[in-house]
Amino acid sequence: MSAQVVEFPRKEPSLAPILSLTATAMNSVNSVILDRMQSEIPLIPALAGHLISGGGKRMRPMLTLAGAELVGYGGTRHHRLAAAVEFIHTATLLHDDVVDGSETRRGKETANIVFGNPATVLVGDFLFSRAFELMVEDGSLKVLKILSGASAIIAQGEVDQLVAQRRIETSEERYLSIIGRKTAALFAAASRISAVVAECSEEEEEALDAYGRNLGIAFQLVDDAIDYDTGTAEMGKDKGDDFREGKMTLPVILAYARGDAEERLFWQDAIAGFRIEDEDLEHATRLIQRHDAIAATRERARHYAQRACDALSIFPENKARAAMVEAAQFAVSRGY
Amino acid sequence: MSAQVVEFPRKEPSLAPILSLTATAMNSVNSVILDRMQSEIPLIPALAGHLISGGGKRMRPMLTLAGAELVGYGGTRHHRLAAAVEFIHTATLLHDDVVDGSETRRGKETANIVFGNPATVLVGDFLFSRAFELMVEDGSLKVLKILSGASAIIAQGEVDQLVAQRRIETSEERYLSIIGRKTAALFAAASRISAVVAECSEEEEEALDAYGRNLGIAFQLVDDAIDYDTGTAEMGKDKGDDFREGKMTLPVILAYARGDAEERLFWQDAIAGFRIEDEDLEHATRLIQRHDAIAATRERARHYAQRACDALSIFPENKARAAMVEAAQFAVSRGY
Numbered sequence: 275m276s277a278q279v280v281e282f283p284r285k286e287p288s289l290a291p292i293l294s295l296t297a298t299a300m301n302s303v304n305s306v307i308l309d310r311m312q313s314e315i316p317l318i319p320a321l322a323g324h325l326i327s328g329g330g331k332r333m334r335p336m337l338t339l340a341g342a343e344l345v346g347y348g349g350t351r352h353h354r355l356a357a358a359v360e361f362i363h364t365a366t367l368l369h370d371d372v373v374d375g376s377e378t379r380r381g382k383e384t385a386n387i388v389f390g391n392p393a394t395v396l397v398g399d400f401l402f403s404r405a406f407e408l409m410v411e412d413g414s415l416k417v418l419k420i421l422s423g424a425s426a427i428i429a430q431g432e433v434d435q436l437v438a439q440r441r442i443e444t445s446e447e448r449y450l451s452i453i454g455r456k457t458a459a460l461f462a463a464a465s466r467i468s469a470v471v472a473e474c475s476e477e478e479e480e481a482l483d484a485y486g487r488n489l490g491i492a493f494q495l496v497d498d499a500i501d502y503d504t505g506t507a508e509m510g511k512d513k514g515d516d517f518r519e520g521k522m523t524l525p526v527i528l529a530y531a532r533g534d535a536e537e538r539l540f541w542q543d544a545i546a547g548f549r550i551e552d553e554d555l556e557h558a559t560r561l562i563q564r565h566d567a568i569a570a571t572r573e574r575a576r577h578y579a580q581r582a583c584d585a586l587s588i589f590p591e592n593k594a595r596a597a598m599v600e601a602a603q604f605a606v607s608r609g610y
Numbered sequence: 611m612s613a614q615v616v617e618f619p620r621k622e623p624s625l626a627p628i629l630s631l632t633a634t635a636m637n638s639v640n641s642v643i644l645d646r647m648q649s650e651i652p653l654i655p656a657l658a659g660h661l662i663s664g665g666g667k668r669m670r671p672m673l674t675l676a677g678a679e680l681v682g683y684g685g686t687r688h689h690r691l692a693a694a695v696e697f698i699h700t701a702t703l704l705h706d707d708v709v710d711g712s713e714t715r716r717g718k719e720t721a722n723i724v725f726g727n728p729a730t731v732l733v734g735d736f737l738f739s740r741a742f743e744l745m746v747e748d749g750s751l752k753v754l755k756i757l758s759g760a761s762a763i764i765a766q767g768e769v770d771q772l773v774a775q776r777r778i779e780t781s782e783e784r785y786l787s788i789i790g791r792k793t794a795a796l797f798a799a800a801s802r803i804s805a806v807v808a809e810c811s812e813e814e815e816e817a818l819d820a821y822g823r824n825l826g827i828a829f830q831l832v833d834d835a836i837d838y839d840t841g842t843a844e845m846g847k848d849k850g851d852d853f854r855e856g857k858m859t860l861p862v863i864l865a866y867a868r869g870d871a872e873e874r875l876f877w878q879d880a881i882a883g884f885r886i887e888d889e890d891l892e893h894a895t896r897l898i899q900r901h902d903a904i905a906a907t908r909e910r911a912r913h914y915a916q917r918a919c920d921a922l923s924i925f926p927e928n929k930a931r932a933a934m935v936e937a938a939q940f941a942v943s944r945g946y
Contacts, residue, residue: 315770369735373728392709392772395731399705400765402735406742406758415749422742429736434651436728 287603289331295597296339299353303335306357310404321389321397326364329380333493334464335360340601341468341482343594344586351471354408355417359464361405362425366432366460368398373436374519417467424463431455440520442538442545446527453494454487461490481585485598488582493605495575498523499568500609502559514555520545524574526558528567537561572606579606623939625667631933632675635689639671642693646740657725657733662700665716669829670800671696676937677804677818679930680922687807690744691753695800697741698761702768702796704734709772710855753803760799767791776856778874778881782863789830790823797826813924820921821934824914829941831911834859835904836945838895850891856881860910862894864903873897908942915942 311322335356342352370376371384372391378384386394402425409418435452438444465486469479501516502525516523522545530541543549544558562568579602586595647658671692678688706712707720708727714720722730738761745754771788774780801822805815837852838861852859858881866877879885880894898904915938922931 313766313769315766315773317773318766318769366735369731373731391727393769395705395709396765396768396772398735399702399738400762400769402738403758403762403765406754407762410751410754410758413751415746415751418742418746418754422739422746426736426739426743429732429739430649430651430654432732433649433654433729433736436732437651437653 287600287607289601289604291593291597292336292340292601295343295594296336299339299342299356300332300336302350302353303332303339303356303360306354306408307360310357310361310408311401313400317389317393318397318400321368321385321393322364322401324385324388325367325379326360328382330360330364332360334363334460336601337461337465337486337489338468340594340598341465341485342472344482344589344592344598345469345472345474345478347468347472349471351412351414352468354412355421355467355471356464358405358408358412358421359460359467361401361408362421362428363460365398365402365405366428368394368401370432372398373432374515376515412471414470416470420463420467420470424459427455427459431457431459435521438522440546441522442526442530442542444522444527446524446531449522449524449527450491453491453498457494458487458490461493462487465489477588481588484585485582485602488578488585489602489605492575492578492582492602495524495571495578496606496608499525499571499575501525502562503568503609504559514552517544517555517558518550520547524571525562525567528570529558529562529565532565532567533561575606579603623936623943625937625940627929627933628672628676628937631679631930632672635675635678635692636668636672638686638689639668639675639692639696642690642744643696646693646697646744647737649736653725653729654733654736657704657721657729658700658737660721660724661703661715662696664718666696666700668696670699670796672937673797673800673822673825674804676930676934677801677821678808680818680925680928680934681805681808681810681814683804683808685807687748687750688804690748691757691803691807692800694741694744694748694757695796695803697737697744698757698764699796701734701738701741702764704730704737706768708734709768710851712851748807750806752806756799756803756806760795763791763795767793767795771857774858776882777858778866778878780858780863782860782867785858785860785863786827789827789834793830794823794826797829798823801825817921817924821918821938824918824921825938825941828911828914828918828938831860831907831914832942832944835861835907835911837861838898839904839945840895850888853880853891853894854886856883856886860907861898861903864906865894865898865901868901868903869897911942915939 307326311326312319338352338356338359367379368385371379372386372394376384377387409421431452431454435456438448438452462483466479466483469482498516501513501523526541526545530538533541540549540557540561544554582602583599586598589595643662647662648655674688674692674695703715704721707715708722708730712720713723745757767788771792774784774788798819802815802819805818834852837849837859862877862881866874869877876885876893876897880890918938919935922934925931
């Protein structure tokens with residue numbers, strides 16, 4: 275292991291290298307996904323397909339595939355497991371949209387709007403069960419332990435986020451704990467299992483876990499920044515959703531912490547749900563800009579992305595590692 | 611194996627023998643349940659405990675425990691697995707109540723009413739994940755395969771029930787397929803895994819699967835009969851719920867099949883949701899009585915309970931077998 279500074283390149287970071295690295299394997303993963311979301315009940319593939327075919331980036335399975343390339347795994351077990359990871363993620367998204375009453379995702383109507391909450395909850399359950407079936411077929415108890423553990427942690431993070439909703443007193447530490455669970459746990463698990471199927475050392479497993487975990491936190495921080503960033507037009511992200519739902523994200527936490535007494539009164543009312551009109555959102559956005567809270571959130575994200583890249587330093591320099599580093603850089607450059 | 615007619619006793623069948631048979635082990639199961647529904651997020655045990663401590667009969671884990679007694683299993687692995695079964699069941703109930711918008715269960719307010727739909731969906735997900743963690747700790751891939759398969763089947767049954775809702779043309783065959791999935795699959799799995807941990811023969815596994823599956827169908831049939839049976843006051847069951855929700859259950863299917871043209875028009879309107887007042891429910895109940903649809907439903911239940919009992923005939927006559935037979939008899943005598 276060498277202490278090594280991974281330099282950020284001058285050119286615009288891109289997902290192209292990691293997409294190219296994983297393209298062939300991702301075709302196999304997509305085949306498994308399409309095959310295993312089927313059911314005799316036609317509503318199930320219709321509803322699942324609405325989200326799964328709806329232009330998701332397949333980021334989490336991509337981590338599994340890229341990790342497998344990084345460690346030189348030559349088998350195919352990771353295809354099924356990457357599909358399982360995507361199913362867990364999809365189940366979570368379906369339930370999230372019900373929980374939040376969201377109306378659009380990735381630029382189209384959510385499944386709960388098209389098919390109703392009841393079917394959306396149940397198809398989420400189905401996909402979650404299918405994920406476990408896929409893991410059981412693979413047969414690794416170690417992978418099962420990692421992914422069932424991650425699933426329990428995700429659910430706890432989601433509940434904690436719900437509890438923190440509309441609570442202006444939520445701290446940055448609490449927020450980081452929430453996103454560490456609801457987002458980063460699955461990123462970490464998806465990345466780690468590539469090392470497990472390749473029978474890598476514990477050290478390599480830990481490194482891939484750390485890469486995924488830090489990338490997940492960075493990714494969520496940027497997502498949360500974009501929700502208040504008027505300068506960007508990230509595809510499929512509905513600006514102001516977090517504000518209207520009273521979700522406590524880092525831009526708000528920082529703007530509140532750095533605000534004066536009058537501003538704090540505004541935030542208390544807004545997050546409590548009493549000021550959610552368009553003009554309130556505009557005011558909130560102005561306050562966030564005034565205190566550089568978007569820039570600060572992005573700076574935090576860069577910190578975690580750097581940690582993700584540095585975690586890979588125990589692996590030899592190769593095309594896979596370079597692609598994974600650039601993916602982390604891309605994650606924090608989104609929406610600029 | 612001997613072809614054997616299990617005689618129904620003259621005395622009122624009771625759950626007492628199976629409760630007594632499994633009492634000690636059930637204490638251990640309850641300890642696992644209480645221990646593993648904990649979380650750092652206090653809302654999770656509060657919400658889960660609302661349902662779990664709310665007087666459920668623990669029927670499914672009881673099947674695992676009774677099966678273990680039947681085959682003379684001397685270990686403790688089944689305690690953790692029985693808790694996993696109860697967690698899967700609890701997760702399903704929480705999601706069911708959200709899906710149906712139910713307001714009471716077991717004579718008290720549902721979790722979705724007390725804690726809201728969002729938290730109820732997410733805590734269901736948490737319990738489902740915990741169930742898999744418990745199974746992974748046990749470490750049997752065979753058990754994992756049985757229970758992950760059952761979970762996927764349950765979800766499909768629930769979706770199919772949702773699709774059939776408000777559709778008067780639903781056939782008895784379709785209904786049996788739905789309850790075979792949404793209810794009987796977990797009864798079958800809970801019963802079967804006792805044979806797996808005891809390393810029984812395939813024949814014994816199949817017999818315990820058949821016992822659980824047929825008992826599950828019988829149990830659901832009686833539940834559905836009770837919902838229209840004015841002569842009974844089953845604790846915690848809210849009469850007329852199925853009617854108001856337009857759920858197609860066997861009493862309705864039979865009353866519709868046996869009804870004349872005018873009656874069929876009534877059923878079409880009622881199941882479609884246009885006649886759901888108390889007087890409509892009274893009329894529906896009268897039609898069901900007129901065509902002996904409750905008695906016919908109970909008769910179908912007895913058929914499955916008898917099949918459940920007969921499936922046990924490959925096992926030696928002993929206290930456990932007698933208790934399991936009586937439990938099946940009790941299941942179909944409920945509400946008389």
